[in-house]
Amino acid sequence: MTAVAESVDRVLYVGRDREYYTDLTSVLERTLSGFAVTLASDRDQAVEFLSRESIDCVVTETTVAGGWRSFVEALRNRTPEVPVLLAVDGDEDCAAAAIRAGVDAVVDRRENPTERLAVGVKRGIERYHRLVEERAETDWYESLLDGIGDFAVVVGPDSAVKYVSPSIERVTGYTPADVEAMGPFGYVHPDDQPDVIEAFYETMTEPAGATAKVEIRAQQADGTWRIHEGVGVNHLGEDPLDGLVITVRDITDPARPKSRLDEHLDRVTDAFFALDDDLRFTYVNETAAALLSADEGSLVGEPFGVVFDESADAAAFETNFRRAVASERTVEFEADFPPTGISTAVRAYPSETGLSVYLRDVTEQKARERERELTERRFRAVFEGALDAMVILDDEARYVDANEAACELYGLDRSALLGRSVDEFVPPSVDVDALWQQVVAGERARGTIPVVRPDGTRRTAEYVATPNVQPGRHLSVMRDITERERRERELERYESLVETVSDGVFTVDADGYLTFVNEALVDLTGYRRDELVGEHVSLLVDESTFERGRELDERLRDGDLTEGIIEARVQRADGERIQTETRFALLPADAGVGERVGVVRDVSEQRRRKEQLEALNRLNSVIREINRMLAQTGSREELETLVCERLTESDTYALAWVGDVDRSAGTVSPRAWAGSDEVTADLVAELAERQSDGDAPGAVMEATSSRSVQVVSDLRTVDAPWSALAVAHGYRTAIAIPFVYDGVEYGVLSVYSRQTDAFDEEHREIIAQLRDVVGHALNAIEREATLLSDRVVEFKLRSRRIAAPFGELATARNRTTIAGASRPAATPPSST
Structure with a gap:
């Protein structure tokens, strides 16, 4: 820490919040000139600095190491009038305790920006300077009124009593309030009042400083009469008096028998002693003897200085006593009494025989007055400087x-x-x-x-x-x-909006910890709100997603982006992973350092629908391509292979094969197939072979029997050998489509998928078109082959009676021979 020039106003900031300290310094630089701010991080460092340097204002945090109360107490003991401002964070109890501890102003850092604190610093310094300047004037004013005569009265220009010193009650029995009520001369004998009024009011018409002196008969509160001497000095128009200041002392002639005087003096509760013109003791009462640590009789005849040492205050006593003797006027002063070190109020009354001296112990009174004055100034400073x-x-x-x-x-x-x-x-x-x-x-x-x-x-x-x-x-x-209410209303509106939107809303700090979530995000993730707030986002997303978020965050901070977008899977509390889209942006700087706000939307259904549409488009493309290529395909084998290959080019379908069904034998023979890399001819043959195994027929057999499309939505629910084989190879759904034209079946297409929704209603309607399209194409190929060969005769049998013999012509080789011509047998038509 470096001392600064005397002309510079010095501010000491005590605390560990360097950011707030820097902001305060910056604001002061913009608003004030000729100042320096010093930072002390803890109580001990601040106290050590105060032992070397003087300051004009202190700002301290409640979190200061060593305790802010202890620091304020140490500061008040050292410099009771230096303004102290305490920075709190919304703690009303702390604010109340701070005022009681002697803090001048409390600043709520949550509601008052540093500009308001700077204003408090400026006011505190200005008030402190005024206090220093006023102290001399105040001390002079009080010493004037409390240190002259037995008591003093200040009379204003309107003849009203402005001030009466409390000592009047001891002298006359009247309280200051009694004198204010009766007027400045109410206790003066009626015969003396005209002369007193004339003398004093004539003085008030003369220039400032003019004086008048009178002797009057004054009635005491107990009805007795005393002789008072009053001296009036014109202070009209002079602050802070602005009136006629009258000092009064009791000059009643004490001449009476010694014994009566002694009795009277012994009844005096204050320490009292009498001195002759050479300042030798002529009388000492018991209280004074105790104060002087001597016997009453042993001091009589001794010079006054015998009870004092060479201290400066001893000289002050002698100087004032001799001034009273020389001027023949009462002298009052306060000084520390050297033998005991206590503070005393001294009144020395001159008389024909010397001085009558009263000493009163005012040590506690002075302490109370200093404490009262300090308290009053402190609370006045709080009052004037409070934000x-x-x-x-x-x-x-x-x-x-x-x-x-x-x-x-x-x-x-x-x-x-x-x-x-x-x-x-x-x-x-x-x-x-x-x-x-x-x-x-x-x-x-x-x-x-x-x-x-x-x-x-x-x-x-x-x-x-x-x-x-x-x-x-x-x-x-x-x-x-x-402004706080306005912000709270806005916040309530935003909170209501955030809580009612269907999308999840969250805020996250710079380290990736959630600081707020709305109800929609709670529903989306399946976690309770208290389980989410304070947790790291890795609870919901994997490391790669978090890293992508960090990269986007850096681009946001660099200004390359205004919004970051991430698509990722979020893991719910029950373990389910759902597809989401998250959009996030940086919060304003005053909302939180490094915080971001994000909106999360469940796009699982949207993604599923998108994928479904893409699959439908691919399927339509396949159907259209098959239609285009039908005219170019010359054989049944080529056509069936084309259909299988085009279907499995899509990610949706993993395997497609076409087989002939022999219903009488209950067998299925694969003719063509295509699929992903792991698909083999053996797998296709085994799937075909198992179609007739078990208690229930397979999908291919069902499609042949019903001449309709058969869909298995979940192969895991079918208890059959063929489905178990399909599930073992990762397939989840299957569809069987008979190729039929004009009542004749030309084989069955089996398609398998690893996706659970591959054959929903929309997919089913599109792929089912292959039933008639391919059936018609196969019929055309067969018809064309028949026309090109005169050995081939095609006919249809529809008679119940003749169906059986012809049906028996089907041999184990599944061929029918008529007039030496042959062709592979079609599926035997059902008899009608």
Whole structure:
């Protein structure tokens, strides 16, 4: 830490929040000149700095190492008037404790930006400088009124009593309030009043500094009369007195028998002793003897200096005593009494025989006065420098004092606000009387109240009203929450919006930990809200997805993107993985350092539909391609192979094969097939062979029997040898499509897929077209072959009677021979 020049205002920041310290310094550089801010990270470092340097203002955090209360206490013991501002984070209890501990102002860092704190620093420094400048004047004023004569009275230009020193009660029995009520000369003998009034009021017409001296008969509160000497000095127009200052001392002649005088003096409770003109003791009462640590009789005749050492205060006693003797005027002063070190108030009255000296121990009184003064200054500093509005009201709810923040809240300067009533600033709908009667009755009240400014604008304020901080005076502390309410309403609207949208919404910090999730994201993931907030996003996505997010995040921060988009699978609490699309962007800097907000949408159905449409398009393409190539295909084998190959070129279908069915023998013979790399002829042959195994016929046999398309949506649910073989090779669905034309079957197409939805209704309708399209093509190929050969005769049998003999011609080789011509047998037609 480096000391700065004396002309520079010094601010000490105590805490560990370097970012807030840097912001404060930056704001002060923009708004003030001639200052320096020093950072101390903990209590010990701050105290060590204060032992070497003087400061003008302190800002401390509540989290300061070593404890902020301990630091404030140490600071107050060292420099009780230096303004202290405490930065809190919304803790009202801490704020109240801070004021009690001696903090001048409390700043809520959540609601007050550093600009407001800078204003508090500026006000605190200005107030501190004013206190230093006023101290000399205040001390002089108080010493003037409390240190002259037996008591003092200040009379204003309007003849009203402005001030009466409390010592009047000891001298006359009257209280200051009695004198204020009876007037400055009410206790003067009626015969003396005209001369006194004339002398003093004539002095008030003369230039400042003019004096008048009178002797009067003064009636005491107990009815007795004493002789008083009054000296009036004209201080009209001079701050802070502005009046005639009259100092009064009792000069009643004490000459009477020694014994009576002794009795009287012994009744004096203050320490009292008498000195002759050479300042030798002529009388010492018991209290004074105890104070001087000597016997009463042993001091009589001794010089006054015998009880003092060579201290400076001893010289002050002798100097003032000799001044009283020389001037023949009462001298009052305060000094530390060297033998004991206590503080004393001394009054020395000159007389014909020397001095009568009263000593009163005012050590505790001075301590109380210093503490009271410090407390008053401290609370005045809090009042004037508080960032919250503070007002003092009387019993009628009229403003009698207000700080600068209150003037800002009400939109008026102090002079325009004072004297007005609370009900002038609230709408008629608010029952101000009921609220105020609660305060006047002595109850502390808090709540929220609307404030209507004279220009018609409205503010909302939180208030805490404390009754009778002084008799008949009530304090209200208000905080303008207009902007906070507006932000809260906006936040509520946004929260309502976020919670009602169907998409999942989340925020995540710079390290990838979730800081907020809405209800839709809870439903999407299956986790509870408290299970998500605070967890890392890796709970939901894999490492590769997280890394892609980091890359997009860097591009967002560099300004290359305004929005990041990621498609990924999210793992739910039940283990299911769903396809999602996430869009995210950076939050504004004031919302959270490095935070991002994202919107997650379940696109599983969308993706499924997209894939389905793509599959349908591919299937349509296959069908169209098959239609185009039918005219170019010259044989049945080529056509069937073409169909299988085109179907399995799609990712949707893993295997396709065409077989002939011999219903009488219950067998299926593969004719053509195509599929993925792992498909073999042996697998196709085994699938065909197992179609007739088991208790229930396979899909191919069913399709042959019904001449209709047969779909198995889940092969795992079918208890048959053929389906078990298909499942073992990873197939999940299958379809069997008979090739039929004009009632004649030309084989069955079997297609297998690893996808569970490969043969939904839309797929089924499209692929089922192959039944007639391929059946017609196969019929055309066979018909063309017949026309080109005169040995081939085609006929159809529809008679029940003759169907059986011809049917028996089918041999084990499944061929029919007529007139030496032969062809592979078609599926025997059903008899009608």
